[in-house]
Amino acid sequence: MSESSKDPNLEIDRDKGNFSYDVDYEYDAGQGLSAKTIDYIADVKNEDDWIREFRHKALKVFEDKPMPTHWASDDLNNIHFDKIRYYLAQGQRPSRSWEDVPDEMKETFERLGIPEQERKFLAGVEAQFDSEAAYSNMKKNLEKDGVIFVGSTEGLMEHPEIFRKFFGKVIPTGDNKFSALNSAVFSGGSFIYVPPGVKVRQPLQAYFRINAESFGQFERTLIIADEGAEVTYMEGCTAPKFETTTLHSAVVELVALKGAKIQYITVQNWSNNVFNLVTKRGMAEEDAEIRWIDCNIGSRLTMKYPGVVLKGRGARGEVLSIALANDGQHQDTGAKMIHAADDTTSNIISKSISVGTGQATYRGLVHMPKHLKGCKNNTECDALLINSNSRTDTFPAITVRGDKKSTQHEASVSKVNKDQIFYMMQRGLSEAEAMSLSVNGFINDLTREFPMEYSVELKRLIELEMEGSVG
Amino acid sequence: MNSLEIKNLAVEVAGKAILEDFSLTIPKGEVHALMGPNGTGKSTLAKALAGHEDYEIASGEVLLDGQNIVGMEPDEIARAGLFLAFQYPSEITGVSIANFIRAALQSRQEEGEEFVATAYYKDLYAKMDALKMDRSFTSRSVNEGFSGGEKKRCEILQMMMLEPAYAIMDETDSGLDIDALKIVAEGVEQQRGPDRGFLVITHYQRLLNYIVPDKVHVMWEGKIVQSGGKELAMELEEKGYDWVKETYASAS
Structure with missing residues (x-):
């Protein structure tokens, strides 16, 4: 199925993201992880001592923490940390114009x-x-x-005073094994600061591309919306399909100060050799609002539970997530809402689709301590199964103590049945078209909330996935 | 050539023979009614013609304007020009009627052909007006929470939009009150014409008060046992299906 091309190094599949270039990396930390790897990264980035120290400490935490396989998938044991390459780059300074971007990267994007x-x-x-x-x-x-709006490398260098103040405050190094790993070897990701009262009307976007084989991408994103500021950030991710495993382990921290609004949108389309283990959390101060829109398509195993700490009175948090687990994939996703002030509200809507042997797991955590008043949570998780091999699990954990609070939890599992597909095919739709229409219908009430460009992209990705899943 | 020709069809469901040596020809421009007691194979015929995988065609041919559609996928049969109005239409959550019909029309387009949304909506609204359907109907999810009458009207609307060469109405009258029945029948009458053939499957004669058939066939145990003009339906109404059972059970 490959297209013809003049470039002999280029291999293309029909999936838009499945291609890679042979790049001679100028900077390569080699395979495996040790204190030397950390020093290599800190050296090439010319980092201050405090950050180098931060990385070394994190490495220690990573090494000491066991794999969370007592609750998570045993497949995590198939990540070989000594085979992974932790830093690959052509340089540390991004170009400001596309003309100056190296050819193979420019062509990729x-x-x-x-x-x-x-x-x-x-x-x-x-x-x-x-x-x-x-x-x-x-x-x-x-x-x-x-x-x-710069990369985290540049943010650290040019704006250390803001960066340091918020960095690692929402997600501490020791939050989990993979946040520790990220803290040790992080590189790339975005650093955003929006000054008080500034409302950024159009979205800011980051695109994360993995090109190399046996590689680990560890971007670190920190977004701060100052009082009354508003910003929408969108990220997209792709990687080519390799025989070896690829690791993507990001940490994303959001800080919404008083009255600020942050909307963070993810559409990831990883190939199914990618372990995608990401920690995302936001902190919402008084009357602030943080909303995660998270669409997970592809990967071998995704573990991701975006959260909001509702720290100030009247803060609002929301997670809208869609996970599509195709054959051989496991989407282990969910949401966390930590209510830490009066009159805070949270909303979680999660929709998962399991196809073939695909497995979808929802894990939710809603925490409302006893002394708080006027807190509200709404949680809805719906699962759609396409064919009988599919599996779906729901693990909601809602801890509510004391009164004057309200929580609401609804869960549903539905199936795309043979009669429904036959009905649609009788109107002329192919089996794949019928399936993708069912799936798009299932997530429709969520995607209506998304910016138009992203719902169009999502629809296209689902069509591609469904085409691939029909015999 | 200009007919739906069912020749010596044998259909099995889960290994059990339901239709045997079934033959029927519906020329374009004619409306044929297929009547018979419950469980005699009327709906099996409809599903088998439409290519449902559970209805296995053991032998025989179905020629749609000369093309044998036996063994084709349901969507290929649909695009070849066969429409089935379902007895129990499926619900499709989150997919609006407008988008569903649009997807069905687009599946019939040639590659590179452009879909003109304004013309589509104009056509859709005109046909909805003819069926006395409210405009707000287009934004509702297909068949979800519909009354029996709304479901059937929605089937007729799809048929009007897709303009098939042959339409099979599988017990479209079941579950309808008299007003809904009239509207559905009017829809079929409007669609009647030299370019279209109809097979109207019904248990009751009352639908045929509103859709006047060119031919009436009586089905019993997987076969057509008697054919005639519209007067046959009246006769059935008078004598009841027991008459069919008595006459043909003894013969077999």
């Missing part, structure tokens, strides 16, 4: 449609290729307003 999207509807774009951002640019008017 052009094929993924990034520059086109930037022209159409984005306020700023960062494009990361393996460990570092290859391109980063933002509209001039935002710069005038004092908005900062």
Whole structure:
């Protein structure tokens, strides 16, 4: 199924993201993880001592923490940390214009449609290729307003005073084994600061691309919306399919100060050799709002539970998530809502689709301690099964103590049955079209909430997945 | 050529023979009614013609304007021009009627052909008006929470939009009150014409007060046992199905 191409190094499958380039990396930390790897990364990034120290401590925490296989999938034991390459880059400074981006990276992002999207509807774009951002640019008017949107490497270097104040405060190194790993070897990701009262109308977007084999991508994103500020951030991810495993382990921290609003949208389409183990959490101060929209398609195993700590009175948190587990994939996703102030509200809507041997697991945590008043949570999780081999599990954990609180939890499991598919096919739709229409119908009430460009992209991805799953 | 020709059809469901040596020809421009008691194989015929995988065609041919559709996938049969109005239409959560019919029409388009949304909605609304359907109907999920009458009207609407060469109405009258029945019948009458053949499957004669058939066939134990004009339906109404049972049970 490969297209013809003039470049002999290029292999293409019909999936848009499944191609890779042979790149001679100028910076390569080699395989395996040790204190030396950490020093290599800190050296090439020319980092301050405090951050080097932070990394070394994190490595220790990572090594001391056991794999969470007492509750999570045993498949985690198939990650061979000594085979993974932890840092691959061509340089540490992203270009400000696409012309200056190295050819193979520029072509990659052009094929993924990034520059086109930037022209159409984005306020700023960062494009990361393996460990570092290859391109980063933002509209001039935002710069005038004092908005900062750079890679984390650049953020650390140019804005240490803001960076250090919030870095690692929402997700401490020891939160879990993979947040510790990220804290040790992180590179790339976005650093965003929106000054008080500034409302960024168009979305800022980051695109994370894995190109190399046996590679681990550990981006670190920190987004701070100052009082009354508003920002929407969107991330997209793809990687080519390799025989060996690829590890993607990001940490994303959001800070919404008083009255601020942050909307964080993810559409990931990983190939099924990727372990995607990501920690995402936001902290919402008084009257602030944090909303995660999380769409997980692909990967071998995804473990991701975006959370919001509702720290200030009247804070609101929301997680809207969609997970599609196709043959051989496991989507272990969910949400965490930690109510830590009066009158805080949270909403979780999770929809999972399991196809073939695909497995979807929902884990939810809602915490409301006794002394709080006026807290509300709504949790809905719906699962759709396509054919009988599929499996779905729901593990909601809602701890509510004391009165003057309300929680609501609803769960449903439905099946796309043969009669429904026959009915649609009798109207002329192919089996794949019928299945993707069912799936799109199932998630429709959620995708209506998404920005249009992303719901279109999601629809397209689901169509591709369904085509692949029909005999 | 210009007919739906069912020749010596044998259909099995889970290994059990339901239809045997069933033959029937519906020329374009004619409306044929297929009547018979419950469990005699009327719905089996409809599902088998539409290519449902549970209804295995053991032998025989079905020629749609000369093309044998036996063994084709349900969507291929549909696009070849056969429409089945279901007795129990499925619900499709989250998919609006407008989007569903649109997807069905788009599946019939040639590659590179453009779908003109404005013309589509104009056509859709005109046909909904003819069926006395409220405009707000288009945004509801297909068949979800519909009354029996709404479901059937929705089937007729789809038929009107897809303009098939042959339409099979599988007990479209079941579960309808008299007003809904009239509307459905009017829809069929409007669609009647030289370019379309109908097979109207019904248990009751009352539908045929509103859709006047060119031919009436009586089915019993997987076969057509008697054919005639519209007066045959009246006769059945008078004598009841016991008459069919008595006459043909003894013969077999």
